[in-house]
Amino acid sequence: MLDMKLIREETERVRKGIRDKQMPEAEKSLNQLLILDEEFRLLRSDLEEKQALRNANSKKIGELKRKGESADEIMREMSTLSEEVKRLEEKSRSLSQHMDSLMLDIPNLVHESVPYGESEHDNQVVKELGEKPSFSFKPKPHWDLAVDKGWIDFERGVKTTGAGFPIFIGEGSRLVRALKNYFLNTLADKGYIEISPPLMVNPTSAMATGQLPDKEGQMYEVTDGFFLVPTSELVLTGMHRDEILDADMLPLKYCGFSACFRRESGSYGKDVRGINRVHQFDKVEMVQFTTPEASYDALEEMTAISEGILEELGLPYRRLFMCTGDIGFTQAKKYDLEVWSAGQERWLEVSSLSNITDFQARRLKTRYREGGAAGKGKPEIVHTLNGSALAFPRTIAAILENNQNEDGSVTLPKVLQPYFGKSTMG
RNA sequence: GGAGAGAUGCCAGAGUGGUUGAAUGGGCCGGUCUCGAAAACCGGUGUAGGGCAUUGCUCUACCGAGGGUUCGAAUCCCUCUCUCUCCGCCA
DSSP states (O other), X not given: OOOHHHHHHTHHHHHHHHHHTTOHHHHHHHHHHHHHHHHHHHHHHHHHHHXXXXXXXXXXXXXXXXXXXXXXXXXXXXXXXXXXXXXXXXXXXXXXXXXXXXXXXXXXXXXXXXXXOSSGGGOEEEEEESOOOOOSSOOOOHHHHHHHTTSEEHHHHHHHTOTXXXXXXXXXXXXXXXXXXXXXXXXXXXXXXXXXXXXXXXXXXXHHTTOTTTTGGGSOBOTTSOEEOSSTHHXXXXXXXXXXXXXXXXXXXXXXXXXXXXXXXXXXXXXXXXTSSOSEEEEEEEEEEEOGGGHHHHHHHHHHHHHHHHHHTTOOEEEEEOOTTTSOSSOSEEEEEEEEETTTTEEEEEEEEEEOTTHHHHHHTEEEETTGGGOOSOOEXXXXXXXXXXXXXXXXXXXXXHTBOTTSOEEOOGGGHHHHTSSEEO
């Protein structure tokens, strides 16, 4: 959510942002919002004047009654005034509700460094590192490799749950566990506080973090009105909703492991083959709360951490600088990291890192000041960032495919071996 | 799941229809005292939005959330949410 003041005072910047993000529908909302804002402010000043009069009169009535004098005349006046106030209050409420829903259509402004582009084809590859492995045999895609070795069972996953719910078995499961510990230890060593989050959130959290209303179709809703988390970000950032943080706590860094649940309706083809895109997957997520001055540096820091992990894993990767047309509604600046998967001979997205500036925190009402809630000075809205380190399935796909041997065994990256307890799978 | 109690400012806690943005205590900030500190004493200490003006005054809203009663609601009524205690059940 943007600041209404910004929308009002820097309308053309907001309009340009909408156009750059290729969201023409949002411009209609913007236009309507400006009209309603005007109307709302007029209504407001009228209402407040009448409220002030009502307050003054009711004070007078109190005084008269205490003195034992008649207040009938003022009371008669008041009943019409009160009705008018009530009418205006209701109008103001419905106007502001309408405005709130329009506000949700306006995307975040992008950072000036973000390249202009109309679609995913315009994203820029700003970094490419690592050697793509070469083989003396034809490397298999993971869906053959892992199934042959019994590490992943897709069919039984369909049996127990449905398509897109693979079961990791034996050393497959052990690899998941090794990755989890490796990722979390690495992040803890970098100063990230580890969180084991709930896997369901309430609609308020889903709304405040920006998953609702626009991404409702992406989440699974369970019968008690909760949503299964599509990412632990909802908990890691949502935990500080309605709080004023102590400035000394910033930057506040969290990391969390969780299963992530996504409907992924409309996906098909090679994108969903194997574990490239599934309905439930594990992910370790990083989140930061920073001051406005620090957020863009924090994005670089987080990106460096995810890239460092890929380098330690020996996976060739590239970094995409997402263009205005592909960056997403809430983000001001975003990088995607993709690993090379030798069996599929394509790049797979394993991490997405974004600076959301104050866009999410405004809705969350997460602010900061010297001394925290009991402190002095005006509270400022924090900046929030999030990034994956990393999503498991595609990382696993790349590890298996890139490190496979002719007999189907997999020589694990050095860094994982102590976590796995062995150097080889299979 | 059953029964009861509660939700007020940074915290504790009063307030049960009128001058209450809210007593009192604690904390925090500033000051007096002191060589310095403690103690004591004095003063200050919310959020959001608007107006004037320019860094101060003023108006409005906010006492879990939403409705209602009333000329007037923190205070009365209804609904919801959450917390606590006891019982039951259970990893």
